[in-house]
Amino acid sequence: NAGVTQTPKFRVLKTGQSMTLLCAQDMNHEYMYWYRQDPGMGLRLIHYSVGEGTTAKGEVPDGYNVSRLKKQNFLLGLESAAPSQTSVYFCASSGQGAIDTQYFGPGTRLTVL
């Protein structure tokens, strides 16, 4: 049981480049989340999904897109990376939304030059 995995672990991009972060969970959870963590800011919700084929905006969605084509996967895309998107990105999943424990992946450290 791997839990929540994230690919890649590290990435360096140049401004304007695009990339996709992949999150996978093997716990059959309905809910999945993407957060970004910046020093002194805690975690801020980017987008989330309440089930396969659904997505919704969180607190800081601008500049990001997401897709949940399969229940076990949640993809986060950056179409045109900016230095302000330099951050550590965490994916999480839970069985029953806000009332349930969220299980976090190990994170992806992204630097945009």
Add this chain to the structure above:
Amino acid sequence: AQSVTQLGSHVSVSEGALVLLRCNYSSSVPPYLFWYVQYPNQGLQLLLKYTTGATLVKGINGFEAEFKKSETSFHLTKPSAHMSDAAEYFCAPDSGGGADGLTFGKGTHLIIQP
């Protein structure tokens, strides 16, 4: 919308001393409340949570927290700090308003002095 305040971005205690990390939330409607811990270079993991019922909640590694509705607080305590408790701690009430996520506090970095 929910907001959460963690007093003190850094808290330093001696090994064996009491740990107290403070958390206050804004909603007048009692939320679900969580404390998560993040060890260096790792993701977050659940310490404890309050949903309904008993207001004193026990978690892993000897931590506990008490939900006080009148004070809108959910402070985290541990009677005796251990070196392995050094980590970042996040208080997180549910976001409320129909949203399906958590609102995380800015975090408190716990430093344990030998």
